[in-house]
Amino acid sequence: MDTHIPMRTEPEHDLRHHGDAEVRDDGSSLVDLAVNVRADTPPDWLREHIAGSLAALAAYPDGRDARAAVAARHGLPVERVLLTAGAAEAFVLLARALKVRRPLVVHPQFTEPEAALRDAGHTVDRVLLRAEDGFRLDPAAVPEDADLVVIGNPTNPTSVLHRADAITRLARPGRTLVVDEAFMDAVPGEREALAGRTDVPGLVVLRSLTKTWGLAGLRIGYVLAAPGTVAELERAQPLWPVSTPALAAAEACVAPRALAEAAHAAHRIAADRDRLVAGLRGFASAGLRVVEPAEGPFVLVRLPRAAAVRRRLRDLGYAVRRGDTFPGLDEEWLRLAARDRATTDGFLRALGQALTV
Template sequence: MSTHADEHDLRHHGDAEVRDDGADLVDLAVNVRTGTPPSWLLARITASLAGLAAYPDGRAARQAVARRHRRPSEEVLLTAGAAEAFVLLARALAPRRAVVVHPQFTEPEAALRDAGHPVHRVLLRYESGFRLDPADVPQDADFVVIGNPTNPTSVLHPARTLAGLARPGRTVVVDEAFMDAVPGERASLAERRDLPGVVVLRSLTKTWGLAGLRIGYVLAAPPTIAALERAQPLWPVATPALAAAEACCAPPAVAEAAEAARRIAQEREHLLSRLADLPAVEVVGPAEAPFLLLRLPQAAKVRERLRELGFAVRRADTFPGLGPDWLRVAVRDRATTDAFTTALARAALPYNP
């Protein structure tokens, strides 16, 4: 357990890997699905531009999200990406003992610290498959954050494990930004309304290629939603993002996302099979997200050699609980995977300075 900030750069994110020097790199560092947004979604967003003179009206989008997750609209809050939701939670709530389960997306801890809240870390270990034992969370924790599936480990925690964290007087924030990339969305708590204090965050930016538009949402009990809404500025989500939310939560889009999740699972298996041919590379598994966490010797040098070979991967030493021997790699199509693993085999050869 760690209670203090350390040398990990909590503000480093995958997009920095493809912006550092302007090189033309194959992007395996950012977890946005390739080939997105689809043309039908771009058409919906473009059509919304005709209404830019009016203030944004989020009612239709909010109702679409509510229908998608079988909740009343009072249990939905639209946000400028899931990242804004972490800021709102840190500002609106006053945890006495906040716990962040690492390794995971670092923005929740950064938001809590920026709001003046001390953060206690629960560090999961490779030896246990980065899986949570609920007993690892202190009994007196009144605010717990965990990803599912977790970025960067690709671990999917069982729903019963996370549901077991819920209790009166405790807020349990489950970041499900990548859940729609899991076939069947098994282990999701998005439709669970019986668990006290559970807050589920979703993002539409990864599956639908909307990182530049910023759209996500929060699912929680009405009093929590009301508190977060009071912490939001007026009109926080722009009209084009609202149009995207409404479109992406409609049944045809949900079905399309489900089919994409099945394809991603197949492509992930191909990537795993190719990595199995590289004895120096260890992969965290079983993996359930559209990315893999790799451990290999001298990963920082391998990452630089990969850049020279035309591939950007995500450094993982910025995640608490991980060190310099870790990299995160996005799942891509088979041709890209074959080219990448060939390059990785070259880059992972014994380094000669």
């Protein structure tokens, strides 16, 4: 696999652009396919549980029960768990707390890890996976002297689910291997997950509870890593970094009832995504190509004049995520969130109009 490795380049992409920017100004008038948060969330029972925690706001947050619940969910000791204000905080902690010489990010992927590393003063290398290879990971493309490697699985925005054994081949003594599994609970059976593994040297797994449960505004996620790494990251956190309502959500979202509901949702999301992919294949004659197989709750597509199509879709009432802010992609790429049947069918009709203008 001929994987291109630019050496220590300055970012030419807008690493701080995220899907919410597509709907922030006039989102109430747009159907949102730009943000990868499950649309029918949070469920009523979770809203009520979070609301019930408000009676305890006079006390400082106590994360011990939530931390123990997350540890139990993954079969780990609590010393291997760190609760964070969303997975994004974990990227900042990793960038600031760990002493690394040559960090590397595998792209295209979520841009916040690289942005956090650069903000902390690091020079960041990249491995760019290629569309011609299906954006598949070649472990041999990562330089041996990279002492921190970041990869998403399933990867945002490509929706590629890398094999666990391919990712673990990146592990080395003296290397921190960060695997962003923010969307893994949207994969039926969480196949290829590394959360809970303790046999991979230097492994750090990040999880988010904001995507499946619709809690982006609450900010809750967690880190799974060796106790020494967790301790380093915890020392870099401010006091009481996770609020009482977020702690209540964390404990609830890893309970057996919630895990069963998330597993059911993963199958529904997969069906919704497959319907979207099937519909998108119908536009092949217009030059549209879908990255397949898609395994996350979103799909990546390439089409001519994608920027103009995105603007036409906005005029027709639909917001989609531009792809050119991701290293390794350009303005011909768009990311589309999987939605329910009615939303998908309406979007496909709008896409047909946008492609014929």
